[in-house]
Amino acid sequence: MAVKKKAKKTISSTAATKAVDTAKASLEExxxxxxxxxxxxxxxxxxxxxxxxxxxxxxxxxxxxxxxxANKLKTDPNAANRKNVKLIENELAAVKKEATKVAGQKATLxxxxxxxxxxxRQTSAYTRALGQVDKVLNKPxxxxxxxxxVKKVAEAQT
Numbered sequence: 001m002a003v004k005k006k007a008k009k010t011i012s013s014t015a016a017t018k019a020v021d022t023a024k025a026s027l028e029e030x031x032x033x034x035x036x037x038x039x040x041x042x043x044x045x046x047x048x049x050x051x052x053x054x055x056x057x058x059x060x061x062x063x064x065x066x067x068x069x070a071n072k073l074k075t076d077p078n079a080a081n082r083k084n085v086k087l088i089e090n091e092l093a094a095v096k097k098e099a100t101k102v103a104g105q106k107a108t109l110x111x112x113x114x115x116x117x118x119x120x121r122q123t124s125a126y127t128r129a130l131g132q133v134d135k136v137l138n139k140p141x142x143x144x145x146x147x148x149x150v151k152k153v154a155e156a157q158t
Contacts, residue, residue: 027126066088
């Protein structure tokens with residue numbers, strides 16, 4: 001026994017127009033929200049980059065301090081020098097921990113930004129293309145000049 005196929009429902013012109021308009025609106029909305037998200041994430045990325053540079057410089061300074069304190073400890077091994085080396089090592093560990101935290105945040109932010117940039121380029125290209133197509137489709141029809149039509153009728157009568 002053969003199964004009857006359901007007939008496809010026809011769409012009205014108003015429903016089709018509404019569907020096209022909502023699709024255009026949602027595409028424009030995605031374009032604007034993605035561009036604003038890119039700006040926000042860009043600011044966050046700059047903050048993280050500045051923090052990473054600051055921590056890197058601080059780490060370099062602490063490494064130099066640790067080296068001089070270790071040399072001082074070798075020459076004069078007393079409690080004050082041991083305490084100084086231990087304080088520098090603790091501060092160095094804290095800086096290293098903070099740097100790994102910043103690097104992790106930046107690592108998650110970078111692929112998200114690149115994906116958003118790709119989506120933004122795609123949606124802006126689509127909206128530009130739709131604008132050009134709308135211009136072409138909404139162009140007014142050219143009208144024939146009345147003079148030529150009148151001349152043809154006059155010639156036919158004579």
